[in-house]
Amino acid sequence: MDDRIRAHAETLVDWSARVGPGDDVVVRVAEGAHDLAVAVAAALGDRGANLLATYGSDEVSRAYLRAHDGDFAPADAERALYESADVVLSLGGGRNTAATADVPGGTRGAYDRARSDAREARMATDWVSTVHPTRSLAQAADMSYEAYRDFVYDAVLRDWEALAAEMARLKDVLDAGSEVRLVAEGTDLSLDIGGRTAVNSAASVEYDSHNLPSGEVFTAPAGVEGEIEFDVPITVRGRRLRDARLVFEDGTVVDYAAAEGEAALGELLDTDEGARRAGELGVGMNRGITRPTDTVLFDEKMAGTVHLALGRAYDACLPDGAAGNDSAIHVDLISRMDDGSRLVVDGETIQRDGLFRWEEGFEGA
Amino acid sequence: MDDRIRAHAETLVDWSARVGPGDDVVVRVAEGAHDLAVAVAAALGDRGANLLATYGSDEVSRAYLRAHDGDFAPADAERALYESADVVLSLGGGRNTAATADVPGGTRGAYDRARSDAREARMATDWVSTVHPTRSLAQAADMSYEAYRDFVYDAVLRDWEALAAEMARLKDVLDAGSEVRLVAEGTDLSLDIGGRTAVNSAASVEYDSHNLPSGEVFTAPAGVEGEIEFDVPITVRGRRLRDARLVFEDGTVVDYAAAEGEAALGELLDTDEGARRAGELGVGMNRGITRPTDTVLFDEKMAGTVHLALGRAYDACLPDGAAGNDSAIHVDLISRMDDGSRLVVDGETIQRDGLFRWEEGFEGA
Numbered sequence: 060m061d062d063r064i065r066a067h068a069e070t071l072v073d074w075s076a077r078v079g080p081g082d083d084v085v086v087r088v089a090e091g092a093h094d095l096a097v098a099v100a101a102a103l104g105d106r107g108a109n110l111l112a113t114y115g116s117d118e119v120s121r122a123y124l125r126a127h128d129g130d131f132a133p134a135d136a137e138r139a140l141y142e143s144a145d146v147v148l149s150l151g152g153g154r155n156t157a158a159t160a161d162v163p164g165g166t167r168g169a170y171d172r173a174r175s176d177a178r179e180a181r182m183a184t185d186w187v188s189t190v191h192p193t194r195s196l197a198q199a200a201d202m203s204y205e206a207y208r209d210f211v212y213d214a215v216l217r218d219w220e221a222l223a224a225e226m227a228r229l230k231d232v233l234d235a236g237s238e239v240r241l242v243a244e245g246t247d248l249s250l251d252i253g254g255r256t257a258v259n260s261a262a263s264v265e266y267d268s269h270n271l272p273s274g275e276v277f278t279a280p281a282g283v284e285g286e287i288e289f290d291v292p293i294t295v296r297g298r299r300l301r302d303a304r305l306v307f308e309d310g311t312v313v314d315y316a317a318a319e320g321e322a323a324l325g326e327l328l329d330t331d332e333g334a335r336r337a338g339e340l341g342v343g344m345n346r347g348i349t350r351p352t353d354t355v356l357f358d359e360k361m362a363g364t365v366h367l368a369l370g371r372a373y374d375a376c377l378p379d380g381a382a383g384n385d386s387a388i389h390v391d392l393i394s395r396m397d398d399g400s401r402l403v404v405d406g407e408t409i410q411r412d413g414l415f416r417w418e419e420g421f422e423g424a
Numbered sequence: 425m426d427d428r429i430r431a432h433a434e435t436l437v438d439w440s441a442r443v444g445p446g447d448d449v450v451v452r453v454a455e456g457a458h459d460l461a462v463a464v465a466a467a468l469g470d471r472g473a474n475l476l477a478t479y480g481s482d483e484v485s486r487a488y489l490r491a492h493d494g495d496f497a498p499a500d501a502e503r504a505l506y507e508s509a510d511v512v513l514s515l516g517g518g519r520n521t522a523a524t525a526d527v528p529g530g531t532r533g534a535y536d537r538a539r540s541d542a543r544e545a546r547m548a549t550d551w552v553s554t555v556h557p558t559r560s561l562a563q564a565a566d567m568s569y570e571a572y573r574d575f576v577y578d579a580v581l582r583d584w585e586a587l588a589a590e591m592a593r594l595k596d597v598l599d600a601g602s603e604v605r606l607v608a609e610g611t612d613l614s615l616d617i618g619g620r621t622a623v624n625s626a627a628s629v630e631y632d633s634h635n636l637p638s639g640e641v642f643t644a645p646a647g648v649e650g651e652i653e654f655d656v657p658i659t660v661r662g663r664r665l666r667d668a669r670l671v672f673e674d675g676t677v678v679d680y681a682a683a684e685g686e687a688a689l690g691e692l693l694d695t696d697e698g699a700r701r702a703g704e705l706g707v708g709m710n711r712g713i714t715r716p717t718d719t720v721l722f723d724e725k726m727a728g729t730v731h732l733a734l735g736r737a738y739d740a741c742l743p744d745g746a747a748g749n750d751s752a753i754h755v756d757l758i759s760r761m762d763d764g765s766r767l768v769v770d771g772e773t774i775q776r777d778g779l780f781r782w783e784e785g786f787e788g789a
Contacts, residue, residue, distance in 0.1 A: 072646045083501035088474045088479045090458070100484045119477055126469030137476045143501040144588035187786035269450050323428035400720030 060094065063212040068098035070071070070147060072106060074219050075187040075263050075271045080107035082145040085184075087115040091193035092150035099148060111140070115149070117158035122171060124162045131173035141180035141257035151356075152167065152191035156199045160297065165415070185264040189215070190356060191272040213347035214272040214357055222274055223261035226344055228417060229276045229409065233257040236404040239340060242367060243290030243400035245304065248367075250280035250340055258375050260360075269373050274345025274360040279376035279383050283307040283337050286365060291351045291393035293359060298323040301390055305367075311335050312369075327369060333386030339368035339376075341391070342402070342410075351393070360393045363413040366393040425459065428577040428767055431556070433463035436513060437471060439584050440552040440628050440786035445472035447488075447510040450549075452480040456558035457515035464513060470502070476505070479551075480514070482523035485500040489535060493564045494590045496538035517556035521564045525662065543552040550629040554580070554636040555721060565717035576710035579637040581721055586641055588626035593782060594641045594774065598622040601769040604705060606730060608765035610653030610669065615645035615705055620741050632740050639710025639725040644741035644748050647701050652732060656716045656723060656758035663688035668757055670732075676700050677734075692734060698751030704741075705731035706756070706769070707775075716758070722757045731758040731768065 061410045072078045084103055088096040096112060103110045118251065141147060157165075171178075188213065192357075195209030233239070237253035255278045259266050262273035284307055292301040302318035312335040317324050328335050347362040352358065360368045368391045373384030396402060402410035437443045449468055453461040461477060468475045506512060511764045534541075555561065555576065562572030598604070602618035624631050627638035649672055657666040667683035677700040682689050693700050702743075710725040717723065724731045733756045737748030760778075761767060767775035779786045 083499075084499060086479075088481075088484075093455070093481065093483070095751055096479070096481065096485045097483050100488035101491040104488040107493065107495070107497075109499055109501065110484075110488050111505070112481065112484055113497070114451075114461070114477035116453075116458065116477065117459065118458070119453075119475075121460045123465035123469040123475050126466040128472065130445040130472070132472070132474055134448075134474055134476070136450060136474065136505055136508040140476070140501055140505040143504035298441040354757040402700050 060098065063208075063216060064094055064098045065101075067212065067215050068095060068102045070215060070219070071099060071187060071189055071271055072102040075189075076146045076148060076185050077264055078103060078106050078108050078146055083143060084106040084108045084146045084148060085140060086110060086114050087147065089115045089150055089152045089191070090117060091195065092152040092191040095150050095152070095191035099150065108146075110370045116318070117153050117155065121159045121162055124166050127166065129166045129169045130304050131170055131355060131391050134174045134177040137177040138180045139175065141184060142175060142424045143224040144184050146263040147181050147184045147186040148190040149186070150191055150402075151188065152196060154195050156195055158305050162242060165209065170222055171284075180306045183315045185378035187264065187271055188356070192353075202352070210350070210352065213349075214345060214360070215347075217272070217345065218275065219262055219345055222344065223259060223266060225417070226259045226261060226274070226276050229342060229344070229415070230257040230259045232404050232409055233276065233278050238405055240289065240401075240403040241390065241394075242403070243288075243394060243396060248283065248285040248287045248307070250337070251282035252280055252340070254378055255279050255281065255376050258373070270356055272345055272347070272360055273356065274348070274362075275341045275343050277339050277341035277373075277376070279372035280337050284309070286393060288333050289332070289392040291392050291395060292319075292353070292395060293351075293355065293358060293362060293391075294314055294353050295320075295323065295327065295390055300324060300392070307337070327388060327390055330388050331386050332369070333384050334388050335366050336369070336384045338370045338384045338386065338389055339366070339391070341368070342367045355391050358393055361393070363396050364393050366391045367394070425464065426573075428573070429459055429463045430466075432577065432580050433460060433467045435584070436464060436552060436554055436636055438466040440554075441511045441513060442629055443468060443471050443473045443511055443551050447473040448508060448771070449511045449513060450471045450505060450509045450513065451475060451477045451513045453477050454480045454515055454556070455482060456519045456560065457517040457556035460517070460556035461517050464515065468472060482518050482520065485526045486527055489524070489531050490534075493529065494531045494534045496535055497673060498635040499539045499542040502539065502542040503545050506509065506542060506549060508552055509549050510724055512546050512549045514551070514553040515556055515755055516553065517558040517561060519558060521560055526722035529785065542649070546602050552629065552634050552636055553721070555719070561719070565719065568715070572704050575715070578714075579710060579725070580709065580712075582637070582639065586625055587709065588624060590630065590782070591624045591626060591639070591641050594707060594709070594780070595622040595624045595659045597769050597774055598641065598643050603770055604653065605768040606766075607629070607760075607768070608632045608653075608759060608761060610655075611651065611759060612654045613650040613672070614701070615648035617643050617645055617705070619743055620644050620646065623738070623740050627775050635721055637710055637712070637722065637725055639713070639727075640706045640708050640739070642738075644737035645702050645705050647675045649674070652759060654757040654759050656726075656729060656760060657684075657721065658716075658756075658758060659718050659725060660685075660688065660692065660755055665689060665757070672702070675702075692753060692755055693751050696734075696751050698749050699735050699753050701749045701751075702732050703735045703751065703754055704731070704739035704756070706731045706733070723758055728761050729758050731759070733754045
């Protein structure tokens with residue numbers, strides 16, 4: 060076994076999920092994630108945790124959903140499982156990213172609604188999602204298998220403690236600030252973040268962070284004004300979005316365009332009222348992620364990028380009891396912050412040309 | 425997909441487990457059973473049942489058990505899952521029958537003990553175990569993959585209703601009888617079955633039968649006298665037993681021998697007091713099983729054989745409230761009933777030369 064698989068498993072179990080003796084751990088294993096599951100099992104055994112593995116097979120799901128009439132009963136057994144679990148580790152990594160492409164959207168939606176109690180029970184555990192590199196994901200990223208594995212492990216096997224400390228600096232600035240301004244080619248956007256709390260997403264439940272890899276600081280803007288261009292292409296619900304542009308007035312999208320996927324972008328914005336407002340501003344800080352791979356788990360954490368999510372805001376960013384932007388969607392759109400760009404908080408430049416003010420080479424305000 | 429996989433899945437879901445709309449079904453998927461899992465998922469979706477798939481990977485288990493110190497916590501999440509489930513379908517079929525050969529026996533034993541509540545919760549559901557044919561199982565059976573698939577589907581895809589009706593005839597004879605006598609080369613054994621109830625094991629929970637394939641009628645003898653030779657070789661706990669012989673006096677084994685594995689047989693008999701007594705007499709009636717494959721799930725159902733299990737008796741065979749033979753083991757040993765053999769109940773020959781009295785060619789008492 061590649062030593063990096065073992066290191067991935069130990070990072071997941073120890074840094075991300077903080078598993079301890081006697082913890083009931085559910086491990087969801089995608090079709091292509093067997094090797095990571097073996098390494099995770101060894102780590103869980105060594106830590107004295109309990110293990111129950113579930114089979115997260117896209118082909119099994121597809122067969123089930125296509126055969127079902129769509130009138131789903133509540134998933135009581137699944138809910139009971141998660142209610143008894145302390146930790147849920149999801150090991151992604153399938154064998155075909157299009158495996159469920161022919162499941163009718165209505166069936167999938169009805170299924171998701173019937174399982175909402177089970178999903179909430181899972182989200183109440185110390186859950187963490189990660190990805191085992193498979194040939195299918197390498198193909199989706201336009202990369203060879205070997206190069207893709209290097210890419211994934213560079214993203215996952217970070218010095219998370221050091222990155223958490225660096226990200227804390229940005230969190231402190233955002234928590235104290237009331238206005239963020241983003242300036243780049245095609246972008247001049249102001250975001251009201253007064254009273255909001257940033258999340259230091261350091262790939263650990265200790266940081267309210269549930270992705271491995273992570274490496275972003277995000278908050279929920281209260282208001283947005285101006286325009287922004289997203290020059291990192293991304294596939295949303297099977298449709299490619301390239302060079303999307305949004306214009307905000309009074310917090311709401313009033314104009315949009317895209318070099319590719321403009322109609323799909325329009326449909327997204329029409330989902331509901333909240334879909335035209337921004338639920339999240341995120342700043343990617345993971346330097347192990349050096350290129351987009353059309354997978355949001357990685358792309359949005361790429362150092363030297365920011366992302367804006369249309370739709371739902373996360374509660375962790377809001378004052379106690381406050382309601383954030385609500386929507387059925389949460390779609391992250393990503394912009395590079397390279398030469399000529401600035402991220403400014405309350406008039407002070409925090410990042411210029413992709414370098415933070417605490418980095419060597421940063422050229423002052 | 426081979427049509428037989430679909431037929432196997434439908435037999436399992438409809439005939440064996442009697443799955444209905446809204447049933448919570450847990451499907452345990454072995455490493456090599458993916459294709460059967462896909463077909464089972466389609467059948468469950470079509471019947472409107474809920475599906476949760478678990479991953480029964482030997483390699484995951486091995487990694488977990490070898491890393492664990494052996495002091496296992498109760499498996500609460502697993503127990504909660506089975507307590508909420510209506511049906512548990514176990515799809516066997518691994519990629520290496522020796523995958524857990526280097527797990528220390530003590531660790532395995534401690535793990536099984538810690539999971540006894542979870543196991544009992546599973547046994548309280550409408551559970552059914554079956555096997556998807558894999559190359560590994562073909563290898564263990566000394567067969568090509570294609571020949572092994574033919575073998576498995578011949579055993580599984582029976583006219584179960586017709587077989588259940590035929591087996592009911594033998595059950596009626598055994599339920600009414602008080603003494604069974606087995607006569608064959610090397611065998612002359614009398615078994616007291618007065619007051620015991622035979623199980624018509626027709627591969628369906630409707631018949632108290634939890635294996636697919638099944639196809640046997642079994643009961644629990646109260647007393648045993650005489651000798652028996654087991655000419656179907658079988659591997660018990662990794663050790664080969666060939667031409668084992670047992671001599672019973674007063675219900676207890678007083679002498680034993682074997683052409684191969686005699687020491688292992690001695691160890692089995694020494695497990696506990698109940699290990700020296702017979703817990704089950706079974707009569708194989710599945711004509712789709714035409715050769716032994718060193719897998720008890722199939723071998724003990726082979727038409728033209730009988731088997732005697734050392735150890736634990738099943739409650740279903742006993743009068744209400746009565747205690748049957750108790751033991752930590754239940755090991756089935758198998759004899760052919762071919763030319764020259766007789767199965768006699770209360771003096772009446774029920775089977776001669778491998779043919780039942782209701783079959784063409786049977787030559788009367």
